[in-house]
Amino acid sequence: MANVITLFRREFSSFFATPVAYVFILIFLMLSGVFSFYIGNLYERGQADLLPFFNFHPWLYLFLVPAIAMRSWSEERKSGTIELLMTLPVTILEIMLAKFLAAWAVLGLALLLTFPLWLTVNYLGSPDNGIIIAAYLGSWLMAGAFLAIGICMSALTKSQVVAFILAIVVCFVFVLSGSSIVLDAFTGWLSPLLLDTLASFSFLTHFESMAKGVIALDDVGYFVIVIGVWLYAGLLAVEQKKAE
Amino acid sequence: MISVTNLSKAFGDFIAVDKLSFEVRAGDVVGFLGPNGAGKSTTMKMLTGFLTPSNGEIRISDMAMDKSSKAIQKQIGYLPEGAPAYGDMTVVEFLSFIADIRGLKGQHRKDRIREVIRLVQLEEVLRRPVENLSKGFKRRVGLAQAIIHDPDILILDEPTDGLDPNQKHQVRELIKNFSKDKIVIISTHILEEVTAVCNRAMIIAAGKMLFDASPADLQKKSRYYQAISLHFTQLTDISGLAELEGVEDMEVDRHNGRVTLFPEGQQDLMPAVSAYIRDRGLQVDTLYQEQGRLDDVFRQMTEEVSA
Ligand SMILES: Nc1ncnc2c1ncn2[C@@H]1O[C@H](COP(=O)(O)OP(=O)(O)OP(=O)(O)O)[C@@H](O)[C@H]1O
Ligand SMILES: [Mg+2]
Numbered sequence: 001m002a003n004v005i006t007l008f009r010r011e012f013s014s015f016f017a018t019p020v021a022y023v024f025i026l027i028f029l030m031l032s033g034v035f036s037f038y039i040g041n042l043y044e045r046g047q048a049d050l051l052p053f054f055n056f057h058p059w060l061y062l063f064l065v066p067a068i069a070m071r072s073w074s075e076e077r078k079s080g081t082i083e084l085l086m087t088l089p090v091t092i093l094e095i096m097l098a099k100f101l102a103a104w105a106v107l108g109l110a111l112l113l114t115f116p117l118w119l120t121v122n123y124l125g126s127p128d129n130g131i132i133i134a135a136y137l138g139s140w141l142m143a144g145a146f147l148a149i150g151i152c153m154s155a156l157t158k159s160q161v162v163a164f165i166l167a168i169v170v171c172f173v174f175v176l177s178g179s180s181i182v183l184d185a186f187t188g189w190l191s192p193l194l195l196d197t198l199a200s201f202s203f204l205t206h207f208e209s210m211a212k213g214v215i216a217l218d219d220v221g222y223f224v225i226v227i228g229v230w231l232y233a234g235l236l237a238v239e240q241k242k243a244e
Numbered sequence: 245m246i247s248v249t250n251l252s253k254a255f256g257d258f259i260a261v262d263k264l265s266f267e268v269r270a271g272d273v274v275g276f277l278g279p280n281g282a283g284k285s286t287t288m289k290m291l292t293g294f295l296t297p298s299n300g301e302i303r304i305s306d307m308a309m310d311k312s313s314k315a316i317q318k319q320i321g322y323l324p325e326g327a328p329a330y331g332d333m334t335v336v337e338f339l340s341f342i343a344d345i346r347g348l349k350g351q352h353r354k355d356r357i358r359e360v361i362r363l364v365q366l367e368e369v370l371r372r373p374v375e376n377l378s379k380g381f382k383r384r385v386g387l388a389q390a391i392i393h394d395p396d397i398l399i400l401d402e403p404t405d406g407l408d409p410n411q412k413h414q415v416r417e418l419i420k421n422f423s424k425d426k427i428v429i430i431s432t433h434i435l436e437e438v439t440a441v442c443n444r445a446m447i448i449a450a451g452k453m454l455f456d457a458s459p460a461d462l463q464k465k466s467r468y469y470q471a472i473s474l475h476f477t478q479l480t481d482i483s484g485l486a487e488l489e490g491v492e493d494m495e496v497d498r499h500n501g502r503v504t505l506f507p508e509g510q511q512d513l514m515p516a517v518s519a520y521i522r523d524r525g526l527q528v529d530t531l532y533q534e535q536g537r538l539d540d541v542f543r544q545m546t547e548e549v550s551a
Contacts (some may be wrong), residue, residue, distance in 0.1 A: 010330070017332040018371075080328035087292040087324070088345050089317045104282075137450040243295050 003090045005055075013107055023224025028110040031060055036117065036229045047128050053117055053235055054101030054135045058175050058203055061146045066167035068106060069150025070160045073238060077158045096235050100144075100151060107143045111136060127130050131213025133176075136168035141223045142203055146171055148227040152234035156241065174226075177202040211227055245269050246291065246397070246427060251300035253286050260286045260499075261302070262451035268427050268444075270396075272420065273443045275438035275459065276431040279546050283451040284431040285325045288401050291429070292322045303462065304397065318346075319455065321395035323403055327386030331375030335366055335385055339392060340376055346393040362389040363418055379406040379537070399420060400430045404437065415426075416441045437537035441461070449549040463536030464510070471506040471534045473512045474506075477527035484524075488516050504534075 015021035035056035076082040085095060121127050150167040159162050176182050177198050186195060199205045236237040246268040253261040261283040265273055268274055268499055277283050289295040291302060293313040302309040304316045329338055339360065343353050361367060364384040365448040369377055374385060383406050390398060403419075406413045419441050432438065438445050439459045447455040447462075455462065463469055476482070482503060492508040507513045514533055 003345060008343065010333070010341050013337075014330065014332050024490050079331065080324065080326055081330055083289070083324040084322075084328050087294050087317055087320070087322045089314045089344060089347075091314065125546075210280070243289070 001162065003094045004098050004101070007090065007095055008105075011072075011099055011102030013178060015102065015106050020068070020071070021109075024106065025110045025113060028060065028064055029113055030224065031064075032117070033115055035060065050117060050121060050132055051211060053114070053138055054207075056137055057139045057211070058142065058207060059144050062171050062175055063105065063168065065143060065146035066150045066153070066164050066171065068103050069147050069167060070154050070163040072103065072151050072159055073155040073234070074160045074163045077242070077244075078160075081215050082238075084244060090236055092238055096151070096238070098146060100231060103147055103151070104144050105138075107147065108140055111140055111143070128213070134213040134215050135211050138207060138213075138215060138219070141220065142207050142210070145174075145203060145223045145226040145230075148230035148234070149174070152230045152237065155234040155237040158244075174201065175203050179204055245305065247289075247303045249301045251287070251290060251302060252298050253283070253290060253295060254298045256509075260451055261290070261514070262299075262452075264448070264453055265300075266446065266453065266456060268429065270425050270427060272444050273428040274430070275442035276429055276448070277433075277435070277438065277445060277528060277542065278431075278448040281523040282448045282546075284448065285401055285450070288322075288399050288429070291398055292324075293317055293319055293323075297458060319391075319395055320397045320399060321390035321393065322328075322398075323383075323386045323390040327383045329374045329382065329385055329389070332373060334371050334373055335377070336361075336370045336535045338383065338385065339388055342389045342392055343371040356392055360392050363391070364388045365414065380408060380411060384411065387418075393541075395426075397427045398429070400428070402431055402433070404432065404434065412437075435542060439538065447545055449546040452549065454545050454549065454550060459538075462541055465528060465541045466536030466538065467539065468504070468505060468534045469536035470507055470512060472507075472517050472531070473502060473534055474505075474517070474528050474531040475500070475502050475520075477529050480526055485517070485520065488513070488520060490516060502530075 032053060035181075036050070036053040039052075039056070063159070073082075076085060078099040084227065087090070118129075118132060122129070149170050150163070153166040179202070183195060183199060185196065190198070200222075203223075206222045209216060210219055241243065248267070249265050250265040251261060252259065264287060286295065290297050290309075291304075293309055293316060296310070305319060307316055309316060330341075333341065333371050336357075339357050343357055348356055361370065364387050366384060366473055367379070369381055373387070375381065377385065381404070387400070390400065398419075400419075404415050407415060416437065419430065422428060430437075430442070442459055443458065444453065445459045445462050446453065455465075468489060482494075483498070485491065485503065485505060488505075490508050490511040490513055491505050493506040495504045495506075496502070499503075504511055505517065511534075518531070519530075520526075
């Protein structure tokens, strides 16, 4: 545990030693503003909630989270620091957890910094703040799932660009499998049962109610499992490919 | 103690390390030699638990590497080839990070960080990001990191590569002072370094062990071991030298007129040669006994394998 904390501190501060975290947070704030006001019509809807804001999160994360995750392992392998790290008395699991938690903390920070939106709706009306907090937590959890995929892809290759593209593709599959485009396309082809199964793998399906502030155990469980599985896959990939 | 049995590593079809077996005891300072691609770094990566061997066993301090790698790694200080370090951290941040991971605490931690900074002379670059350092300074940071927890076993992959002559000297002194009851393994391409700091030399080529004994024994394998080298002030008839008792062969360098006399077996030719010079009243400006030329031995041994 002490090791995880030490590694976490190193990872977290390295986000801020380079412009990565700043650029990420800035773009995240700008895009979430643009999406909620211009495309989501946050004002014009005349409702005191943040639903349009949260509804865009899966699409925001789709491109932004892979950008945060891509360097996690690729950089270690490219620069050879992986050899240093893995000959220190720390386990791959500890390193993996620290990397995940550090990047997740940056994502959490970006989410926290959207608080002016929350102030705005509170100023304009009287929203249910419990719902909003729940939706924030749900969004952060989903961001963790995107992140776990991104970190796993980064463990597969030395090249950050390749890791970025792989992560977008895989995340895209996970987002899209629940979108109306895909589901409509398969309606009639697949039995309703298969269709439900397909949709149940999607981030969208599980985020839908979370965005409305309903935290259901199976949605939380789903994201936790996705995070666990992808981080574990990343762990195996690191073990396999560390020497290449 | 390190004990290695039948250690092999294959990358696909390519065999980088081929059935190495050796033991290293406390107090040993091993110089690991071999041509490029011989498998030195690969062996060190296995000794430090980074690479998993394809075959064979590594035991360190009576623990098996495949079962207790973390416990073993606590006892090892390692400088990987190329001295990788986190570029975005400053030198002092990096060393503090390593100290934390090594579990150093409180005053002891502060003392150790200060001590390694002094030992490898990093004072002037403490606040600079590692990525902006020159090659030699990077190497020194890597060294500092390796010795910060005062390990029982020190494994250094080309520690003096890229260092200036003063720093080379400094690092050799550091290794010598370090090694009383510990284990040091260094790989190097500088053969004099082995005679200067090591009490054991291992030569590998194409993954196989070719030689494992003291540096003095390595010198004895040289044709030049105990050969007499001399140069006459004036042009002199030297044919008599070759006829001396115990001289096997004589060579004269055409360019500078230097004469080299090779002994039969391991005889000391010095008395006979000096008597010869004195008796005839010859004038010499240099006369000395050679220690053996390591690069000759190295070339001879390793070229046989690759040929
Ligand atoms: N990950 C890898 N995949 C494939 N081949 C490898 C890998 N690592 C090393 N090799 C090969 O193994 C052989 C031994 O490499 P190694 O780095 O151990 O040599 P070395 O003795 O340290 O050489 P040098 O003096 O140049 O540092 C080389 O031929 C190298 O190409
Ligand atoms: Mg090497």
